[in-house]
Amino acid sequence: MSALDVSGLVWWYRRGEVVLHDLDLRVESGAIASISGPNGSGKSTLLRLIAGVVVPHRGTIERASRVGYLPQSSDEPPVRLRASTWLDSIAKMKRSHAADADTYARELGVDEALKGPLEALSVGTIAKVLLLGAFTAHPGLIVLDEPFAPLDAKSRDALTQMIGRAAAAGAGVVVSSHDEMPSLSGEHYVLQKGKLTPRSPDARRWRVLTSSPDGAVERIVDAAGRDALLRAALDAGHEILAVEERT
């Protein structure tokens, strides 16, 4: 079953510049699609279209009936509500309840923050609460616009696991980023010149963290570089601290 089916999508700005050209994307239930691309390539516009915030100029978008959406992080003021009340309201609007919010909140380290007003929270914590809003109420499609950008390393790992679990529970997940993303399974696409193209495995990057006499050394390398680096580190008697794929 498909969580998202985008067909022949066309979008242009008011000034006439076409951003998305005849774009197709299908995300099955339980699948993850990560979309990367440079700034200004139209990722946020594409995700707003996918989530249903705006309607396309041409083309069709079929999506699961219940959608969770995380907009791109910004410093605009939040609504004046307690964070938990906001989450409850969003869940009720989705005709569900936010019973699962506490679990996600603990993972992201914002369970205490939920008891307070949104306007008292930092931009980063508000971003996490918005993230909870996207995941709660068992959405069939989760659309996340640059979710890793405002997060610390620990929260990035937690989010990676949350995405994996949501997909395992049957949700289709679409994630965007303009830079390196932590390892996510599923399909990887690059949005450039208005077209989505599958990202070749050779283009994938790896984060390798090794020990050295001067401390830990981190390098971002391609697959060949990763293998060479690991061999060299082991030959030198250094410890391999982490190897993870970046998209």
Added chain:
Amino acid sequence: MIAAVAYYVLITARRQAVLAPIFVFVAVIGIVYATDAGPALAAATVPAAALVPIGAWIMRLVAGVESKPFADVTLVALGSQTRRHISRGLAAAIFGAGLCVVATLWARIANPHPYPTGVVLTIVAMNLVLVVAGIGLGALLSPPLGVTAGAGALAATIIVLVSLVVRFVPPIGPVLDAYLAHRTAGGPALIEAAVVGFVAFGIAGRLARRAR
């Protein structure tokens, strides 16, 4: 939809900005009923007329109460612009209904003229219809339609002034003609004003669906 209406009422009530139209309206009825305001129906037309711009003001406040990221999340959770538009309209109507009750009670208490049940019901209907007209017109001047606050205020002022001066232009003119000047029947004037409100609200909803 009920959850969304409750949400909009709650977040709007927590903004100090909503106090401005409430205070302005309370000032209007305070001035009208400070002395003998005259027969009940005629006296009630001035606060009722004021409910058109006040309703438009409240609608704009409700529609703009969320910052863009939160507004987008609400829209996605509700699943359609139409649901969000109706939710915002109903939330504005709840505030408007509260003002209608205040205006009617104030009149009943402060004005030393008789207020038989039929007159009270007519005043309530007049207030409700004109606040609905104001909400409908306000929807045309509110997010997600790209009307700036200044342009919205100017447009609302022009609509109200034209309707006050050109007496056949709804929503205010015909109501004043009927209940203040007693030149026409009140029923058709109220129906006309209600139609203006609902049509304006419907057009705003259709435009919002296409808003990009």
